[in-house]
Structures are given as structure tokens and as C-alpha cells.
Amino acid sequence: MLQESAIGRAELPRPNVSVADAQAIFRDHYGLVGDIVELGSQQDRNFRIRAGGKRHVLKICHAEYRRIELEAQNAAMKHLAGLASMPLVPRAIAAGSGETILSIDINGQPCHARLLDYLDGEPLTRRKFLPEITVAALGQVCGRVAKGLDSFDHGGLDRQIQWDLRQARPVATALLSALPDERAAARIAAALDEAERHIAPLRAGLRVQAIHHDITDDNVVATPDADGNPIPRGVIDFGDLTRGWLVADLAVCCSALLHHAADPFVALPAIRAFHAEHPLNEAELKALWSLVVQRACVLVASGENQLALEPDNAYAAGNIAHERAIFEVATSLPISVMQAAVLEAVGKADDRPLPAMEPLLPDVAPKSFRPVRLDALSPLFEGGNWSDEGIEVRLLREAAAETGAAISRYGEYRLSRTRHHSATAPETFALCIEAQVPAGSRVVAPFAGIVSMEDGGMRIDGEHVCLLIDGMERTHGEERTGAGETIGRVAASGRLRVQFCREKGLTPPPFVMPHQAGAWSVVCPSPSGLFGGDFDAPEPAGEALLEIRQAHFARPQKNYYQRPPQIERGYREQMYGMDGRSYLDMVNNVAILGHGHEKLAAAVGRQWSLLNTNSRFHYAGVAEFSRRLADLAPDGLDTVFLVNSGSEANDLALRLAWAHSGARNIISLLEAYHGWTVASDAVSTSIADNPQALTTRPAWVHAVTAPNTYRGPHRGPDSAAGYIADVEAALARIEASGERLGGFIAESVYGNAGGIPLPRGYLQEVYRLVRERGGVTIADEVQVGYGRLGHYFWGFEEQGVVPDIITIAKGMGNGHPLGAVITSRAIADSLEKEGYFFSSAGGSPVSCTVGMAVLDAMRDEKLQENARIVGDHLRRRLEALGERFPIVGAVHGMGLYLGLEFVRDRDTLEPATQETAAICNRLLDLGVIMQPTGDHLNVLKIKPPLCLSPQSADFFADMLERVLEEGW
Structure with missing residues (x-):
């Protein structure tokens, strides 16, 4: 009889109640007048009112639902509200008559009505993608409610509802007649039978208690945590409260997650969290996924049935796509596999040994x-x-x-x-x-x-x-x-x-x-x-290696991502995890040629087999490489120092400026990064790299306003005058102190801020002002130079200037530690007043071979041209995203040094810092390596290997579009 009554209720349409009817109930029974909105429901009518600064929900159901059932719901909410560590739950509000349940006639229909608190927050069902922390929090809420209801009892719990998973098979089977597609009905019936085959031997071990039975993405309200992740804080809609299998509560919760991803493993964090709050026994864990499958069958069958009854039910029509998706995902893997996954998720290993067997190939030793x-x-x-x-x-x-x-x-x-x-x-x-x-x-x-x-x-x-x-x-x-x-x-x-x-x-x-x-x-x-042997591959040691790294690798040396993949191989713009996953590398400006470059590897291997020593010895490589670098620079810059890194290059450039000018004071820009040595760090002002950067500068550093044409005090490409005035003010302060200027250092394109171009004419005027005072101009091309901009080989070419010193590194060695300073003979000779300069590995035979092989490959493979063509294409794709998604504030840069800046408001330019971090994590899940940059860490630093193909550029843009559409 239980399933017959439940099926009968399943065939009820919603009560015929209009907004005007609800308005009268609000006014006449509760004394509330205000704005009313109807909320969705499959078989009830729900209306929200805003009155007196508060919001309430009116719930109306058919009188076929017994009054004692509604009393049980009210009592359960009150019970949970009195327990510690429970999520928020609504409160039943008495009408003027003092009753919390009204039995009234509406348009000739006997109905029950209740008024409840409205819980603020966002339902999760509107989000396509749910981060793992949200999924786990949903499971935790479900576990806490189940634990709280374990001590609750009421006569209204023994009821007949279509959602009781103890009756899933007969209920769903009876409802399948509404499906117009006989093949779909047959699939659902087969899934019901397969799930029942797994459940049958476990039924005796499934505990029964009071359960909410509907803690889903639609029946919780979430608010953001400190990182912006939606976290469920409250539970609504106790309409399916019943006495049932404890594990059914979790099965319902898990099934609701399946339309958010095409992978049933999405539910595992929720299962772990539920089990931690309210542990399940072995029978319940083994039965769980079979119940998820049966819940999916009931959902589809019920949804199709409801639409057949009420074709105009927008709520049922809107949910049917989700319900079909839930069924497809729930049945996409065998139940036995998901059963093993559930057990593994809660730390219960299945280590059944295989019996002894005969060798398969007895004649092969x-x-x-x-x-x-x-x-x-x-x-x-x-x-x-x-x-x-x-x-x-x-x-x-x-x-x-x-x-x-x-x-x-x-x-x-x-x-x-x-x-x-x-x-x-x-x-x-x-x-x-x-x-x-x-x-x-x-x-x-x-x-x-x-x-x-x-x-x-x-x-x-x-x-x-x-x-x-x-x-x-x-x-x-x-x-x-x-x-x-x-x-x-x-x-x-x-x-x-x-x-x-x-x-x-x-x-x-x-x-x-x-x-x-x-x-x-x-x-x-x-x-x-x-x-006849052990032919099993060892498990990759990624997590163990990360623990060793964290134990012995100094903490200031950070790693990307909280749970990074272990990457041991790369090829061109792809990197490969030890699990065989391919990741598109969109940040590795060090590997300018791409990973695993065969000609470079062969050249380096050959040179290592011949000789590697320091540059004080006489060999061809240091002469040839120095000449080739000098040939790349403008006329007059014909002298080269070879070092190990960009930090050393900038440090040396500052020493050259001091030696040549005879003065110490250096003007640098805010929001800039130049390296980690004492001198290069001193002129670095990026608070993203050093939170203390603005308060720990030595007296000889004079940081001026960043010429940020997007979010600075003066905006647009013709805003140079305002920023130049700040440089003039700094120069005046130096002169007023009786001291002289040593030089000026700046990236030619504002790389660390996301590839933002400097305002037109900025460097021309600043260089003139600096040189008038005997200072030396330094162009930091470590990130933005060496062909990466596509349209220019050097960043300073865009500004139409020639610096006194060029610093380079990163790409020139394709990952090998190699940097250089290019300057004039006169400036270089100034350093001899302070003694000799020497770098052990800078200019070594191997380093020179690397540098020349990189230049050869860039020429032969036309990588600067590729940076221009593919970079321009990618920029157009990113600009198109800006037309669709308000979070996209601007696209900076050119070639294959691009920055996509995210903002919460395009007028105030409030940085979307949390969102940017989450977007990068989501991109990793989708196979793209991306990281934020800028003082606010709200800019995607897009600087991949210059061999990036158009297909890879499109994949990146497609995945970014997907994240912006689905969420993060």
C-alpha cells in the first residue's frame, strides 16, 4: 500500500493558487503586505514576500498531505535549531490565529498553508560548476543534519512519499509509463534492476532513522567564504522529511551533484565529508551508489510524469534537463566501480587477494x-x-x-x-x-x-x-x-x-x-x-615528493598550485604530468622555444661532451655569442656581459650605472619586479612579490608612480604627461638634497603588471630628463624582450628609444641559467674602476652553446613572426570574451606577452583577486597552466613558449570561455 499511495501523490498537479490568492493569505492570516514572487516547486506552491524589511515564504500543499506530516516538519526544524553545529533552518511562524499550519480552502481545493522564515543565500543549482570545497561543504551539511535527526522522532515521519528510496523500484517502474520514449524507459528499468541486484543483499544492514531526504543543490542556501567559494550555510524545504534509510539522505545529496559535472567522482568529496560527520557502516557504503542510481531513475520518471500532467509547469520543465543529466552520469560507470570508489574515498581499502593460478603462457619463460x-x-x-x-x-x-x-x-x-x-x-x-x-x-x-x-x-x-x-x-x-x-x-x-x-x-x-x-x-x-613475474608499474610518488620538497626546500621558494601535478616532461607548448595528462603551458616564458627542443638538446649534449669551463679561458663560443648579441642591439650598444639570470643582469646594470655616473640614486617604477639580488630587489616594488616592498626601499631608490594606463591615476595611451611630472618631481627632490642621479630602470612594457604598454612618448621624455642629469637609462627586457612581443624584438622599440643598457635573461637560455647585459664600451669600461667582473657559469661554453642554439631556432622556426601572428589572433579571442563577460576588464600587451585583467566592476576597477586565483585553478582542471600577476594578482600572465600553435591558442581561449560561462 505504501507505494500505491506514493504513486497517487506523484500524479497530483500543484494546487491552483495564483499570486493574488497568496497575497490574500499573507494579508488576511499573517498581516503581511509587500512584494510577492512565486518560487518554483514540483508539487507545492511557494511564494516569497518582502514586508517590513524581512522576507518570508508561504508554502501551500494539497490536503492529501496529512497535517501530522507538516507538524513533523515544523518539529524537525525546531529540533535542529536547538542543536549545536547545525546549519541554519527555517522557523515556522504562527498565523494570527496562533496556528503554524492553516487548513484552508483555495479555489475549491482543500490545502494546507505554512509561513516560514526565508533564509538568505544563493542556491547551488544555478551554478554549473561547483568547486570541491563547495561539494565537501554540502556533504558536511547533509551529514550534520542526518546526525541531528538521528535523535528526532515524530508520528508524522511514517508517511507515504514517492521519494522514499526504500520504494524506489516500484515507484519508478509505475511512473515509467509516462515516458514517450520506450528505449529510454527500458534503459531506466534496466538501471533500476541492476541497482536492486546490488542493494538486495545489503538491505538488512541499512539503518533507518528520520531523514531530510532532500538536501540538494536546490534546497541549501550558500554564502561565499573568504576565497569567494559558495559554502552551504542553511537548509530549506523539509517537505520530504520521512523515516527512511540513513544512507538515502546522502544518496539524494550525491545525485543532485551529478548535473554539475560529467563525472560521477564529483560526489566523492561530499561522501567523505558526510562520513566524517555521521559515519556509515559497510553495508551503507556499499549500497550508496546503487541508491544514487535509483534516485536518478525516480527523478527522471517523476519529472517526465509531472510534465505530462502539467505541461506549463516551468519548474518541472526547467529541471528535466538536469534530471536526465543526473541519470546519464549516475549510470556512466558500473556500480561495482563506484562502490569501490566510495570505499576508497572513506579509507576502506578492498584488498581481496586473487587465488593461485596456472601460468597463461607455459612455454614462454x-x-x-x-x-x-x-x-x-x-x-x-x-x-x-x-x-x-x-x-x-x-x-x-x-x-x-x-x-x-x-x-x-x-x-x-x-x-x-x-x-x-x-x-x-x-x-x-x-x-x-x-x-x-x-x-x-x-x-x-x-x-x-x-x-x-x-x-x-x-x-x-x-x-x-x-x-x-x-x-x-x-x-x-x-x-x-x-x-x-x-x-x-x-x-x-x-x-x-x-x-x-x-x-x-x-x-x-x-x-x-x-x-x-x-x-x-x-x-x-x-x-x-x-x-610469472612482477610486471606492475610503481605508483607515481607525487604526494610523497611534495612532502619532501616542503620539508627540505626553503619555504620562500613557492610552488604553483596547492595540489600541483607532478610534471617531469614537456614538448613544445605542452607539459605532461606523471599520470599522462597533457597540460597546455601558457606561462613559461623561460622556455621560449618550447619544451624538449631536440636541436637544442643535441647541441648542449655535444658541448658537454667537449668542454665546459669558465669564461676566463679562451674558446670560440664566448666570442661568437657575444658578437651575435651585440648585433641584435641598436648601434652603439656593442659590449656584452654574460651572467646567470635576470636578477644578476639587473644587479650588474645598476652597478654599471653607479660606476659610470658616479652617483647612487636610482629612479624605478612602482608595481615593478627586477629580481632577487640585493640591488635588483631594492628597485623592485611589486607588493605581490614582496608585501613589504613599499616600506623597505633603501634611501637611494626613488619609486615613481607606475605609468599604468589602465588603472593608474592617468589613463589611456596619451597619459604620459601626468606620469612624467611625477618623474620630474623625483628628480627635483634628488637635486634639492644636493645629490646626483645614477640612473633610471624600467621594463619597456609593464610586464609584471600584465603586459601593459607604457603611454606614448613616456620613455622618450624620461630618458631625456635622466640623461640631462648624467644618469644612465636601463631597459629591463628580461620578460618582454627577445622577440616575445612579435611586432618588435625589443620592447623599447615600441617607444622609439634606445637605452644605455639592455638586460635580458629567461628566454635567451630556454630554461638554462643564462642572462646578459648589453651596453656601450664606455659604460662597460667604467666598471673596471671598481675591479674585475666575473660570473662562473655566465659565458661558459655550454651557456654560449645554449644561447646560440636558441637564436638559431628562433630564426629558423620564425618564432618572432609566430608570436606576432598567433598572439594577435589570441588577443582578438580574448577581446571577444570581454564583450561577453563583465569580469573581463581589459586585454593588455601584444604578441605572446598578454595580460587579461579581471575586475569586479568596470567603473571602479575593483580587482577580482579571489576570482582570478579560482579561475587559474579551474583552468588547471581543464588542462591549462595559468597563473596570476600584478600587484592585485588579478591579471592572467599569458606568456607561453613562442612556438604556440593557433590550435593551442584557441584551446586556451575556449577553456577560459568555458570557465567564465560555467563558473569557478
């Missing part, structure tokens, strides 16, 4: 197998060949040709399975072993079982596990086989693929995504033992 590495560190991979068609087969055959047999590794994250420009992680984790052995080798059954053919391969179903084999010719004609019995021979290709599966009837994929590896490994354990 285990020692003859040569393991073939296909992971990110494989020495067999070079020059991007891991992306070649058929590379795995070729490498196995080549290895087998040497030793007679070759074998791949189970549990290996294969780089050969990576995908570029993919928003989702590729299926790189091997659940199988592939072997290359002599054709015709005998294959025997490792255990007794039933033999069948499946998709061209063989399957043996045993008592404890199934074995799937591809690549053999069957000779066994019987359905049953005994352990050690010959079942076939290896086919002419000599290639076998072997895989275990614990789930009967399941055909698992041979490769899965890295984050699913743990769960799939439980269902598909290693078949390594069948080959």
Missing part, C-alpha cells in the same frame, strides 16, 4: 619477457613520438625482437595515451597487460571456468574472477575448461592483451582516467602473476 616502459619518463620516447600512430605496438615488437618476448606494465600511466587540447583527463591508466610473444605460443586456462567468445576475444568466467584475452586463436571447443588446460594459441600478430575483472558480465575498458584508477583497480586487479 618469465625471464624472457622484456618490460617496455610507456610512461612519461620512458627512455623510448623522444621528439614527441609518443603521439605517433601505433607507437605502443612498434615498441613492443622492437623489444621482443631482441629478447624473444616483451611485455607492458599493468597500472602504468601511459604517455602514449595522452591527448592534447583536452578538457578532460585522457584514459592513460592501464588496466591490462599487453605482451608480444612468438606466434603460435600455447595459451592455457589459469583457472577452471566457462569459456566464451566476446567481441573477437575470449572470456573465461571463473568462481572469483573473469579473464579477458584478445589476440589468440581458440582451440578449446568446450564451454567449460579446467585449470591448466590449453584453450588456444597466440595469433599470427604475436600480440596478446590480458585483463582481469571481478564483476561477472562486465566488459571493462582496457584504459581509464587517472582519477578513476584506484576504483577500477579493485574491479580489475593486475594479471601480472599470469606471466
Whole structure:
């Protein structure tokens, strides 16, 4: 009878109540008059009123819902409100009659009405993407409410509702008749049956208590935390309160998360958080995902049924797409896999051993197998060949040709399975072993079982596990086989693929995504033992290595991301995690040629095999490289110092300015970064790099207003006069003190602020003022120069000036520690008054070889031209985003030094600092490496390798567009 009544209620339309009807109830029964808005609901009518500075919600339901059920809801809210550590819950408000539940007739319909507090906050259902911290917080809220209701009891809990997951199968089956698509109905019915098969043996262990049964993204209200993440603080709508399975409360919560991502693993943080608050027993943990599937079935069936009853129900129509998505995601992985994932998430490992078995290939000696590495560190991979068609087969055959047999590794994250420009992680984790052995080798059954053919391969179903084999010719004609019995021979290709599966009837994929590896490994354990050895790949040590780094690597040396991927390989503009994930590198201006450059690597290797020493020895490289650098500079700048880094280059440039001018005072710009040495740090004023920068400058540093044409006091490309006046004021103060000027240092394009161009004519006038006073002008081109701007080789060319000193580093070594100072002979000779200059590795044979190889590649591969063409294309894509999304304040820079500035308000230019950090984290999830820059850390610093392809530029823009659309 329970399911019959529940189904009957499921077929009720919402009460016929208009806004005018609600207005009369508000006024006549509660004395409230104000603005009224109808809120969505599937079977009730909900209206919100704003009156007297407060907001309340009027809930109206059919009288078929017994009064005692509503009393139970009111009592449950009051009970939770009196407990510690509970989320906010509404309060029932009495009418003028003193009743909290009104039984009234509305347009000839017997109804119940209640007035509740309105809880402020944002429902999560409107957000497409939910960060992990939000998902975990939702699970925590659900766990706390479940824990609080454990001590609650009321006569109204024993009720008949369609959502009771104890009755999910009969309720959903009865509702399926409303589905017009018979194939869809059949899929749902099959999913119900499969879930019930898993639940049936667990039912006795599922605890029953009072449960909210509807803590979903739509029934919580969230407010932002300190980082801007929406965190659920309150729970609304106790309309589904009932006595039911405790684990059903979590199943409902998990199902609601599934339309926010195409991956069922999105629910795992919520499961961990719930379990930490209100621990589930083993039966409940094992039943959880089956109940999620059944909840999804009920949602779709009920939604379709409601639309059939009320085609104009906007709430039901708006939710049906979510409900269909929930079903698709809930059923996208086998229940056994999700069951393993749930257990793993709460720290309950499934370590069932496999029984002893016969060797699969008794005529192939285990020692003859040569393991073939296909992971990110494989020495067999070079020059991007891991992306070649058929590379795995070729490498196995080549290895087998040497030793007679070759074998791949189970549990290996294969780089050969990576995908570029993919928003989702590729299926790189091997659940199988592939072997290359002599054709015709005998294959025997490792255990007794039933033999069948499946998709061209063989399957043996045993008592404890199934074995799937591809690549053999069957000779066994019987359905049953005994352990050690010959079942076939290896086919002419000599290639076998072997895989275990614990789930009967399941055909698992041979490769899965890295984050699913743990769960799939439980269902598909290693078949390594069948080959007589240990052919399992070791688990990457990313987390352990991070702990070692944090223990011994000095803390001021920060790393990107809170949970960084372990990256050990790169090629061109791609970087690869140890799990085989490809990341588009959009920040690595150091690797100007791109990663893994073959010609550069060959040149360096050759030079290392010949000689590496210091520049006091006489060898060709230092002469040739110095000449080539001087040839790149404007006339008159013909003398080169070679150093190890940009910091050293700027430090040396300041020493040259002091020596040549005979004065100490240096003018630098605010918001600038020039390095970490004592002198280069002294002229660095970026508070993002050093929060104390503005209060710890030595007296010889005179920082002037940053000529920031976007957010500075003077804006636009023709704003130079205002900023020049500030320089003149600084010069006047130096002169008034009786001292002289040593020089002026600035990036030619405001790189650290996000690639902001200086106002027109700024450097021309500032250089003139500085030189009039005997000062030296220094152009810091460490970030913005060397062809990166595309339209210019040097940044100062845009301003139409020639500095006295150019400093460079970063890209000139493609990651090798290499920097340089280019200046005039007269300025360089000034340093001899203070003694000799020497850099141990600066100008070494290897460093010079690196520098010349980089210049060769830039010329041969036309990288400056590529920076101009691809950079201009990318800038247009980013500007188009600015037309759609208000958070985009401006696009700065040119070529492949671009900055995308995010603001909360385009008028006030309030920096969107928290949002920018979250956007960068979200981009990492989508396969893009990006970091913020600027004093407010609200600018994306877009400075990828100059080999960036148009396809990669579009992928970055597409992923950024997705984040701005879906949220972060």
C-alpha cells in the first residue's frame, strides 16, 4: 500500500493558487503586505514576500498531505535549531490565529498553508560548476543534519512519499509509463534492476532513522567564504522529511551533484565529508551508489510524469534537463566501480587477494619477457613520438625482437595515451597487460571456468574472477575448461592483451582516467602473476615528493598550485604530468622555444661532451655569442656581459650605472619586479612579490608612480604627461638634497603588471630628463624582450628609444641559467674602476652553446613572426570574451606577452583577486597552466613558449570561455 499511495501523490498537479490568492493569505492570516514572487516547486506552491524589511515564504500543499506530516516538519526544524553545529533552518511562524499550519480552502481545493522564515543565500543549482570545497561543504551539511535527526522522532515521519528510496523500484517502474520514449524507459528499468541486484543483499544492514531526504543543490542556501567559494550555510524545504534509510539522505545529496559535472567522482568529496560527520557502516557504503542510481531513475520518471500532467509547469520543465543529466552520469560507470570508489574515498581499502593460478603462457619463460616502459619518463620516447600512430605496438615488437618476448606494465600511466587540447583527463591508466610473444605460443586456462567468445576475444568466467584475452586463436571447443588446460594459441600478430575483472558480465575498458584508477583497480586487479613475474608499474610518488620538497626546500621558494601535478616532461607548448595528462603551458616564458627542443638538446649534449669551463679561458663560443648579441642591439650598444639570470643582469646594470655616473640614486617604477639580488630587489616594488616592498626601499631608490594606463591615476595611451611630472618631481627632490642621479630602470612594457604598454612618448621624455642629469637609462627586457612581443624584438622599440643598457635573461637560455647585459664600451669600461667582473657559469661554453642554439631556432622556426601572428589572433579571442563577460576588464600587451585583467566592476576597477586565483585553478582542471600577476594578482600572465600553435591558442581561449560561462 505504501507505494500505491506514493504513486497517487506523484500524479497530483500543484494546487491552483495564483499570486493574488497568496497575497490574500499573507494579508488576511499573517498581516503581511509587500512584494510577492512565486518560487518554483514540483508539487507545492511557494511564494516569497518582502514586508517590513524581512522576507518570508508561504508554502501551500494539497490536503492529501496529512497535517501530522507538516507538524513533523515544523518539529524537525525546531529540533535542529536547538542543536549545536547545525546549519541554519527555517522557523515556522504562527498565523494570527496562533496556528503554524492553516487548513484552508483555495479555489475549491482543500490545502494546507505554512509561513516560514526565508533564509538568505544563493542556491547551488544555478551554478554549473561547483568547486570541491563547495561539494565537501554540502556533504558536511547533509551529514550534520542526518546526525541531528538521528535523535528526532515524530508520528508524522511514517508517511507515504514517492521519494522514499526504500520504494524506489516500484515507484519508478509505475511512473515509467509516462515516458514517450520506450528505449529510454527500458534503459531506466534496466538501471533500476541492476541497482536492486546490488542493494538486495545489503538491505538488512541499512539503518533507518528520520531523514531530510532532500538536501540538494536546490534546497541549501550558500554564502561565499573568504576565497569567494559558495559554502552551504542553511537548509530549506523539509517537505520530504520521512523515516527512511540513513544512507538515502546522502544518496539524494550525491545525485543532485551529478548535473554539475560529467563525472560521477564529483560526489566523492561530499561522501567523505558526510562520513566524517555521521559515519556509515559497510553495508551503507556499499549500497550508496546503487541508491544514487535509483534516485536518478525516480527523478527522471517523476519529472517526465509531472510534465505530462502539467505541461506549463516551468519548474518541472526547467529541471528535466538536469534530471536526465543526473541519470546519464549516475549510470556512466558500473556500480561495482563506484562502490569501490566510495570505499576508497572513506579509507576502506578492498584488498581481496586473487587465488593461485596456472601460468597463461607455459612455454614462454618469465625471464624472457622484456618490460617496455610507456610512461612519461620512458627512455623510448623522444621528439614527441609518443603521439605517433601505433607507437605502443612498434615498441613492443622492437623489444621482443631482441629478447624473444616483451611485455607492458599493468597500472602504468601511459604517455602514449595522452591527448592534447583536452578538457578532460585522457584514459592513460592501464588496466591490462599487453605482451608480444612468438606466434603460435600455447595459451592455457589459469583457472577452471566457462569459456566464451566476446567481441573477437575470449572470456573465461571463473568462481572469483573473469579473464579477458584478445589476440589468440581458440582451440578449446568446450564451454567449460579446467585449470591448466590449453584453450588456444597466440595469433599470427604475436600480440596478446590480458585483463582481469571481478564483476561477472562486465566488459571493462582496457584504459581509464587517472582519477578513476584506484576504483577500477579493485574491479580489475593486475594479471601480472599470469606471466610469472612482477610486471606492475610503481605508483607515481607525487604526494610523497611534495612532502619532501616542503620539508627540505626553503619555504620562500613557492610552488604553483596547492595540489600541483607532478610534471617531469614537456614538448613544445605542452607539459605532461606523471599520470599522462597533457597540460597546455601558457606561462613559461623561460622556455621560449618550447619544451624538449631536440636541436637544442643535441647541441648542449655535444658541448658537454667537449668542454665546459669558465669564461676566463679562451674558446670560440664566448666570442661568437657575444658578437651575435651585440648585433641584435641598436648601434652603439656593442659590449656584452654574460651572467646567470635576470636578477644578476639587473644587479650588474645598476652597478654599471653607479660606476659610470658616479652617483647612487636610482629612479624605478612602482608595481615593478627586477629580481632577487640585493640591488635588483631594492628597485623592485611589486607588493605581490614582496608585501613589504613599499616600506623597505633603501634611501637611494626613488619609486615613481607606475605609468599604468589602465588603472593608474592617468589613463589611456596619451597619459604620459601626468606620469612624467611625477618623474620630474623625483628628480627635483634628488637635486634639492644636493645629490646626483645614477640612473633610471624600467621594463619597456609593464610586464609584471600584465603586459601593459607604457603611454606614448613616456620613455622618450624620461630618458631625456635622466640623461640631462648624467644618469644612465636601463631597459629591463628580461620578460618582454627577445622577440616575445612579435611586432618588435625589443620592447623599447615600441617607444622609439634606445637605452644605455639592455638586460635580458629567461628566454635567451630556454630554461638554462643564462642572462646578459648589453651596453656601450664606455659604460662597460667604467666598471673596471671598481675591479674585475666575473660570473662562473655566465659565458661558459655550454651557456654560449645554449644561447646560440636558441637564436638559431628562433630564426629558423620564425618564432618572432609566430608570436606576432598567433598572439594577435589570441588577443582578438580574448577581446571577444570581454564583450561577453563583465569580469573581463581589459586585454593588455601584444604578441605572446598578454595580460587579461579581471575586475569586479568596470567603473571602479575593483580587482577580482579571489576570482582570478579560482579561475587559474579551474583552468588547471581543464588542462591549462595559468597563473596570476600584478600587484592585485588579478591579471592572467599569458606568456607561453613562442612556438604556440593557433590550435593551442584557441584551446586556451575556449577553456577560459568555458570557465567564465560555467563558473569557478
